[in-house]
Amino acid sequence: AQSVAQPEDQVNVAEGNPLTVKCTYSVSGNPYLFWYVQYPNRGLQFLLKYITGDNLVKGSYGFEAEFNKSQTSFHLKKPSALVSDSALYFCAVRDLGDMRFGAGTRLTVKP
């Protein structure tokens, strides 16, 4: 069965520093991987996805993610964090079945 794990409940970074939100996956076939962001009292918004091709995927708001097949990871990154990036981030995976979401990582960027 497909699944994703987000090993950190909370990530704290200072504004201007690089950020990483971790995600590992488990699938039986080819992985289709997604990152979504949720701001307070809002629905999820799509950031980026990996289907095939380049391992480095660029998405919205300056975010990018690196697909690493050998480590079964799809970590979300941004070179310079903004206070406005503070939100709940979800990794998700799909192969042949439904989309499965991770438990979420709360990112806090402090001024």
Place this chain on the structure above:
Amino acid sequence: NAGVTQTPKFRVLKTGQSMTLLCAQDMNHEYMYWYRQDPGMGLRLIHYSVGEGTTAKGEVPDGYNVSRLKKQNFLLGLESATPSQTSVYFCASTITQSRVPGTDTQYFGPGTRLTVL
């Protein structure tokens, strides 16, 4: 475009009561989904629909029913609510145009916060 809308935004029920949550999308999307979001558990799929008149079970379907009588609407029903159904419910939709099935971006509604006492 309004995108994906959900009504109501908030609701409090007593155990045993019933209610229907409405999801509407104006993007002509084929696929629609109902998820529930619980702390520490991410989103879990309740039911989904791949087109008008069709529905299918997701990961956690028990206690819920759905209907897709019109392409733009997807209804989620609770026949006899229990406290375990206290959650935030999200609707989502996708258009199926990717060459690789199941890889289309999901568009989410703002959510319905349901409390069952």
